[in-house]
Amino acid sequence: MTKIVLHDTKTKLKKPLEPVVPGKVGMYVCGPTVYDRAHIGNARPVVVFDTLYRLLRQVYGTDNVTYVRNFTDVDDKINARAAESGRSISDITEETIGWYLDDMGAMGALEPDEAPRATQSIDAMIKMTEELIAKGHAYAAEGHVLFSVKSDPEYGSLSHRNVDDMIAGARIEVAPYKRDAMDFVLWKPSDADTPGWDSPWGRGRPGWHIECSAMAREVFGERFDIHGGGNDLMFPHHENEAAQSRCAHGHDGMASIWMHNGMLQVEGAKMSKSLGNFFTVKDLLDKGIPGEVIRFVLLSTHYRAPLDWTERGVSEAEKTLRKWRTLTVGIEPAATVPPSVIAALSDDLNTAGAIAALHGLTGDPAGLLAGASMLGFLSDALGEWADAPEVGDAGAMIEALIAARTEARKAKDFARSDAIRDGFAAAGVIVKDTADGATWELAPDFDPAKLEGLV
RNA sequence: GGCGAGUUGGCGGAGUGGUGACGCAGCGGAUUGCAAAUCCGUGUACACGAGUUCGAUUCUCGUACUCGCCUCCA
Structure with missing residues (x-):
């Protein structure tokens, strides 16, 4: 079996993937808080881990991989959105989840095997919170339950932070009910206007971090293989998740490998609303950038490095995909994925290397197609954008003009033939002169009106 | 202030302790009436300074710069 190695944040090493249950892989990726459309930065982990999912399915078999991505549908941002819009929370979360799946699907992202929602796992969160209290790792105070960071000597081991250093330099407002500045909320009280559930500590709602610990355990049990997300989640979210699970279970096996993708920038600058980028x-998508092209851009840089989203990158991606699509029209994919592609992906998901490998397969369209499919490219579902424009009534005119140009060339009337040639170019008609005569096809910017003056 | 990541040719972007990926652009050639398309060829790149080594872009230390996180954020 292909050996897959992945960079683990905790150990800072590339580790061979050795599934907890031999032959079966479990992967948990932190999903969105559903209160608004996903932005391009949100899309990176989706596409990155989708690609890993595809690799795992290829190597371990489709039925032997379980990919879980949660929806955080209880959160103060959602509450705020509901309050300001007057809409119900469930309206907002349902609509946003639909958007999310549509938008991610447009980039060829497969849906995970399981997509648990926080609101449907409240009992599991309460249970885990109770366990943490029982084991002395959490305490109830004023309707809150807090995780005691000091009770976990390994706290900080994932994100490589020292608790004392963090307190020293931090701008943390210490709530009166906290025993220690770093303690974080497992459960908090809800007022009448806030969603809440009954609990041993009164009506309330869970803190953010507990949901992933509880839901991952519901699906996988105490140990699973890969836990992923953006590196901004490394601290505090994943650190806290790891602490909760470690302290509840008495071992650090929550995830064997922690993976974090790098952040996305736009034209070299941090993406922010104030910069307008x-x-x-x-x-x-609405601007006409195909989802497949977005996917390509997101995979053309190694997932751990920062990725700069640029117009130029988009147009290069589009050009490459168009070329590959042209090369593979009517081709059946090879039965096996080219080893060069698998090898690149198996080495810490080197998608840029895999794309380079695909460039090397342009002489082998069947292999190119198989390899590109492995990366989620060149599917029919994503290919509509690359279809040639409709020729409409212009076909006859184009044929006539080609004939006229051929005549002109025979007559050595080069002024005329060049005028037609240039006119074709301007109108988006691509004419290729071959030994058997001229063939033509339409460019994406085909404009039949521009042919009128040539006749 | 703390922690982490990054710095490769015109641009994008892999990778490696010893023969300079790959793509785009450019340049030269073939082809063409001229082009387009196609094909062939083409680049003394690894932030800087030390160190280790027979040899470093690749390892170590330091410096500079960029970015991220430390507060909701993928």
Whole structure:
């Protein structure tokens, strides 16, 4: 079996993937808080871990991989959105989840095997919170339950932080009910206007971090293989998740490998609303940038490195995909994925290396197609954008003009033939002169009106 | 202030202790009436300074710069 190695944040090493249950892989990726459209930065982990999912399915078999991505549908941002819009929380979360799946699907992201929602796992969170209290790792105070960071000597081991250093330099407002500045909330009280559930500590709602610990355990049990997300989640979210699970279970096996993708920038600058370079996946799709092209851009840089989203990168991606699509028209994919592609992906998900490998397969369209499919490219479902424009009534005119040009060339009337040639170019008609005569096809910017003056 | 990541040719972007990936652009050639398309060829790149080594872009230390996180954030 292909050996897969992945970089683990905790150990800072590339570790061979050795599944807890031999032959079966479990992967948990932190999903969105559903209160608004996903932006392009949100899309990176989705596409990155989708690609890993595809690799795992290829190597271990489709039925032997379980990919879980949660929806955080209880959160103060959602509450705020509901309050300001007057809409119900469930309206907002349902709509946003639908958007999310549509937008991610447009980039060829497969849906996970399981997509648990926080609101459907409240009992599991309460249970885990009780366990943490029982084991002395958490305490109830004023309707809150807090995790005691000091009770966990390994706290900080994932993100490589020292608790004392953090307190020293931090701008943390210490709530009166906290025993220690770093303690974080497992459960907090809800007022009448806030969603809440009955609990041993009164009506309330869970803190953010507990949901992933509880839901991952519900699906996988105490140990699973890969836990992923953006590196901004490394601290505090994943650190806290790891602490909760470690302290509840008495071992550090929550995830064998922690993976974190790098952040996305736009034209070299941090993406932010104030800079005006903040956009959602839907914005890009509406602008006419195909989801497949977005996917390509997101995979053309190694996942751990920062990724700069640029117009130029988009157009290069589009050009490459168009070329590959042209090369593979009517081709059946090879039965096996080319080893060069598998080898690149198996080495810490080197998608840029895999794309380079695909460039090397342009002489082998069947292999190219098989390899590209492995990366989620060149599917029919994502390919509509690359279809040639409709020729409409212009076909006859184009044929006539080609004939006229051929005549002109025979007559050595080069002024005429060159005028037609240039006119074709301007109108988006691509003419290729071959030994058997001229063939033509339409460019994406085909404009039949521009042919009128040539006749 | 603390922690982490990054710095590769015109651009993008892999990788490696010893023969300079790959793509785009550029340049030269073939082809063409001229082009387009195609094909062939083409680049003394690894932030800087020390160190280790027979040899470093690749390892170590330091410096600079960029970015991220430390507060909701993928």
